[in-house]
Amino acid sequence: MSPSAVPRPDDAQAPLIAASDLHTWFELRQWGFLRLGAVRAVDGVDFTLAHGEAVAFVGESGCGKSSLARTLLGLHRPTRGEVRFAGRSLGELKGRALKAYRAEVGYVQQDPYGALPPFLDVRRLLAEPLIVHGVRDRAERERRIRAALEEVRLSPAEEYLGKFPHMLSGGQQQRVVIARALILAPRLVIADEPVSMLDASVRVEILELLRHIQCERGLTLAFITHDLSTVRHYAERIFVMYAGRVVESAPVDDLLDHPQHPYTQALLAAIADPDAANATRLREVPAGEPPSLLHPPAACRFHPRCPHFMAGVCDRHDPPDFEPRRRHRSACWLHR
Amino acid sequence: MSAATLLHVEDLVLHYRTRQGTVRAVDGVSFDVRRGEALVVLGESGCGKSSLAKALMRLLPRNVARTGGRVRLGDLDATALSDERFRREVQWTRLALVMQASMNALNPVVRVGEQVAEPLRVQRRWSRRRALARAAEVFELVGVATDFLARYPFELSGGMRQRAVLAMALVAEPELVILDEPTSALDVLTQASIMNALKRIKRELGTSFILITHDVATSSELADRVALMYAGQLVEVADAGRFFAAPAHPYSQMLMASVPRLHQRARPEAIPGQPPSLFEPPAGCRYAERCPYRFARCAEHPPAFALGERHRARCWLHADDGEAGGAP
Ligand SMILES: Nc1ncnc2c1ncn2[C@@H]1O[C@H](COP(=O)(O)OP(=O)(O)OP(=O)(O)O)[C@@H](O)[C@H]1O
Ligand SMILES: Nc1ncnc2c1ncn2[C@@H]1O[C@H](COP(=O)(O)OP(=O)(O)OP(=O)(O)O)[C@@H](O)[C@H]1O
Ligand code: SF4
Ligand SMILES: [Mg+2]
Ligand SMILES: [Mg+2]
Numbered sequence: 001m002s003p004s005a006v007p008r009p010d011d012a013q014a015p016l017i018a019a020s021d022l023h024t025w026f027e028l029r030q031w032g033f034l035r036l037g038a039v040r041a042v043d044g045v046d047f048t049l050a051h052g053e054a055v056a057f058v059g060e061s062g063c064g065k066s067s068l069a070r071t072l073l074g075l076h077r078p079t080r081g082e083v084r085f086a087g088r089s090l091g092e093l094k095g096r097a098l099k100a101y102r103a104e105v106g107y108v109q110q111d112p113y114g115a116l117p118p119f120l121d122v123r124r125l126l127a128e129p130l131i132v133h134g135v136r137d138r139a140e141r142e143r144r145i146r147a148a149l150e151e152v153r154l155s156p157a158e159e160y161l162g163k164f165p166h167m168l169s170g171g172q173q174q175r176v177v178i179a180r181a182l183i184l185a186p187r188l189v190i191a192d193e194p195v196s197m198l199d200a201s202v203r204v205e206i207l208e209l210l211r212h213i214q215c216e217r218g219l220t221l222a223f224i225t226h227d228l229s230t231v232r233h234y235a236e237r238i239f240v241m242y243a244g245r246v247v248e249s250a251p252v253d254d255l256l257d258h259p260q261h262p263y264t265q266a267l268l269a270a271i272a273d274p275d276a277a278n279a280t281r282l283r284e285v286p287a288g289e290p291p292s293l294l295h296p297p298a299a300c301r302f303h304p305r306c307p308h309f310m311a312g313v314c315d316r317h318d319p320p321d322f323e324p325r326r327r328h329r330s331a332c333w334l335h336r
Numbered sequence: 337m338s339a340a341t342l343l344h345v346e347d348l349v350l351h352y353r354t355r356q357g358t359v360r361a362v363d364g365v366s367f368d369v370r371r372g373e374a375l376v377v378l379g380e381s382g383c384g385k386s387s388l389a390k391a392l393m394r395l396l397p398r399n400v401a402r403t404g405g406r407v408r409l410g411d412l413d414a415t416a417l418s419d420e421r422f423r424r425e426v427q428w429t430r431l432a433l434v435m436q437a438s439m440n441a442l443n444p445v446v447r448v449g450e451q452v453a454e455p456l457r458v459q460r461r462w463s464r465r466r467a468l469a470r471a472a473e474v475f476e477l478v479g480v481a482t483d484f485l486a487r488y489p490f491e492l493s494g495g496m497r498q499r500a501v502l503a504m505a506l507v508a509e510p511e512l513v514i515l516d517e518p519t520s521a522l523d524v525l526t527q528a529s530i531m532n533a534l535k536r537i538k539r540e541l542g543t544s545f546i547l548i549t550h551d552v553a554t555s556s557e558l559a560d561r562v563a564l565m566y567a568g569q570l571v572e573v574a575d576a577g578r579f580f581a582a583p584a585h586p587y588s589q590m591l592m593a594s595v596p597r598l599h600q601r602a603r604p605e606a607i608p609g610q611p612p613s614l615f616e617p618p619a620g621c622r623y624a625e626r627c628p629y630r631f632a633r634c635a636e637h638p639p640a641f642a643l644g645e646r647h648r649a650r651c652w653l654h655a656d657d658g659e660a661g662g663a664p
Pocket of ligand 2: 352353354359361379380381382383384385386387388397399436550614
């Protein structure tokens with residue numbers, strides 16, 4: 001573990017990673033050359049994550065969560081804006097520095113079933129990142145692999161080392177994916193929908209595990225999900241995304257108990273807690289569907305569906321981030 | 337069987353033959369559904385929910401090892417019908433199924449309106465015009481603009497395709513519709529809006545539903561009754577109010593405690609362990625290995641104890657307050 005992974009009181013609020021004016025657009029072409037336009041997957045995102053902080057990015061399918069994650073990982077080059085990690089801009093990192101960055105950031109990718117190559121056993125799966133990052137000593141690798149398995153509570157480790165992914169349950173596979181993301185002792189872990197493919201009872205187990213390891217190690221954790229009901233206990237701050245942008249961000253309880261942006265309010269109103277009375281009442285749902293990111297609505301992206309839409313304002317001018325409550329930001333003209 | 341009962345299922349069995357052995361996917365399932373009622377079948381992945389739906393619809397794969405049990409639909413003894421008569425008289429017209437992931441199984445080269453109208457043209461021999469007019473009505477019912485009738489599946493969003501397959505199931509006005517995970521792949525807002533459509537249909541047309549899902553919160557949007565499945569069997573069947581607030585079976589209680597809640601601060605608790613293999617399920621209670629209340633008796637297979645009117649739980653803890661083998 002690198003010494004910087006242990007949170008020191010003085011850098012508890014120091015930024016580890018920051019995005020400013022971040023844009024990731026994908027050129028869409030037909031027959032390889034005809035430009036159809038750009039998919040604006042990430043379209044002007046700003047945030048700063050402190051050392052040791054756990055945050056959640058929440059939003060509907062296609063709103064750009066994975067594109068944001070992959071941009072933070074350096075897998076997509078931003079179209080505009082930049083990502084800074086520990087004070088350095090990602091765009092400046094080349095060769096060894098970029099490789100070192102990849103070791104500092106663990107990635108739990110979406111779709112656990114596709115995440116593990118079926119022909120490698122658990123030992124090989126976990127050895128691979130170590131080999132790539134130059135851990136030559138076999139005994140040292142074995143020690144770290146066992147420690148990683150114990151940390152994700154696949155123990156005793158011997159029982160799992162020789163197993164192939166198909167011999168493991170979904171929850172166990174996801175533990176292996178997490179162990180792999182942690183094995184290089186990263187300072188930041190990005191977990192993209194780590195539990196959406198799992199059963200409810202297993203979900204909680206995996207989220208508890210991630211949160212536990214994050215606290216133990218003092219990691220920064222960015223956890224991506226489309227399910228707001230799972231965030232309360234597993235993150236300290238929430239970022240709500242809509243159509244490539246962060247529309248609201250706040251400490252988790254404040255966001256869930258006092259949502260400010262009309263989109264967040266609609267999301268929260270649509271989610272049921274199990275209760276027999278739900279069957280007897282209709283839920284309020286805004287009309288329409290999430291917009292195309294190829295031709296997103298002008299100005300406020302939510303305006304065509306918004307119950308508070310103000311003509312001439314919301315469809316004409318981009319709402320900036322307002323701060324209607326302490327540490328609580330919302331990009332909506334209602335707070336003007 | 338009460339007069340209000342629409343579907344009565346007794347001791348339903350569906351086993352598959354595989355190279356590794358027999359999979360006991362549905363292993364003695366009994367329940368009933370009244371007219372206008374929605375029964376939710378909850379359960380973890382692989383517990384046999386889709387197999388239950390397929391057994392009811394007689395949509396069986398080739399590798400069936402064993403089927404059994406009795407199914408009555410209204411006053412019709414469906415078990416006694418030949419496959420041929422079942423297809424003609426029951427399938428799709430009285431009993432319809434929206435299969436899991438079927439929104440991705442629409443025919444890509446046929447306009448969705450034609451696909452929705454098809455059951456009427458094939459089974460009722462309606463003219464194309466009449467069938468399309470009816471399809472348009474059903475589209476409105478499920479919340480799709482009628483100009484979508486002329487579109488191809490790839491021109492629709494996931495939510496719209498899901499509504500189209502729902503329309504297909506509803507078009508012949510079946511008495512009972514089985515929905516297998518109809519909203520699991522969809523976004524929260526789309527999910528809520530489809531659940532709204534189902535509530536309206538239930539209220540306005542009096543259609544009965546069996547809603548299959550692993551999502552407890554969404555299930556409460558439609559449920560009058562809940563059946564919880566575990567390793568091929570039902571462990572509890574109860575009214576929704578009872579089930580969501582104070583279920584009787586230890587697995588039901590632990591499942592409810594594991595559900596993350598948006599508006600409550602209680603911390604969800606995971607259920608340790610894993611469900612047993614369906615190849616050789618344990619001889620005793622199938623939940624015993626994960627159950628904190630396990631005692632000596634649990635080594636024997638518990639019957640379903642009747643705990644009150646239309647409430648049953650398959651657990652030895654209720655041997656004293658319940659009566660074994662009571663009617664559902
Ligand atoms: N490499 C790519 N090339 C072109 N378009 C892309 C690429 N990656 C993503 N997109 C598009 O960008 C948009 C955002 O996709 P992204 O995967 O980031 O969304 P998401 O929020 O992660 O969705 P989900 O919840 O479904 O995972 C989508 O319209 C997607 O089709
Ligand atoms: N045609 C088949 N042949 C052999 N085994 C099968 C077949 N279909 C399903 N199974 C097995 O039967 C068991 C029950 O499967 P089923 O699809 O009914 O579960 P489910 O509860 O619907 O799961 P999910 O929530 O993942 O959809 C599983 O172990 C599955 O692997
Ligand atoms: S800016 Fe206007 S349209 Fe956008 S969310 Fe606020 S009120 Fe609604
Ligand atoms: Mg994604
Ligand atoms: Mg299924």
